[in-house]
Amino acid sequence: MTLDKAKILEKCNGISKNTLMETLNIEYVDAGEDFLVARMPVNSKVHQPMGLLHGGASVALAESVGSTASHFFINSDLQEVRGIEISANHLKSIREGYVYGTAKLIHKGRTIHLWEIKITNEAGDLISLCKLSNIVLDKKPQIK
Numbered sequence: 329m330t331l332d333k334a335k336i337l338e339k340c341n342g343i344s345k346n347t348l349m350e351t352l353n354i355e356y357v358d359a360g361e362d363f364l365v366a367r368m369p370v371n372s373k374v375h376q377p378m379g380l381l382h383g384g385a386s387v388a389l390a391e392s393v394g395s396t397a398s399h400f401f402i403n404s405d406l407q408e409v410r411g412i413e414i415s416a417n418h419l420k421s422i423r424e425g426y427v428y429g430t431a432k433l434i435h436k437g438r439t440i441h442l443w444e445i446k447i448t449n450e451a452g453d454l455i456s457l458c459k460l461s462n463i464v465l466d467k468k469p470q471i472k
Contacts, residue, residue: 394460
């Protein structure tokens with residue numbers, strides 16, 4: 329795969345329009361041969377009642393970046409990706425700033441992709457550690 333980081337990030341950010349990613353202000357900021365990074369601002373939109381980052385928002389960031397990363401390895405004209413399992417361990421809290429989700433490929437099979445997603449703060453401290461399994465499915469013909 330020839331990596332054109334600017335084109336990858338443009339495409340990733342483009343498909344986020346009118347989705348949860350746009351609602352949460354998730355922005356893809358870096359890409360490599362086997363990883364993708366997105367960031368999300370931590371503010372009242374993603375807080376739980378105690379004023380901390382909601383664990384569900386962290387999981388939404390993790391699933392977004394891991395599912396999008398699986399698209400690097402499929403033929404989008406013929407296949408699609410679905411998240412089938414995600415787990416998260418929340419290790420540290422954060423009230424403001426940005427969190428970064430970095431998805432790194434653990435296993436790339438024909439039908440299953442396994443990703444580790446580390447959610448860190450701006451200082452690089454680990455906030456959450458997530459694991460995501462995606463399934464690659466053949467697209468069904470569209471009935472017109």
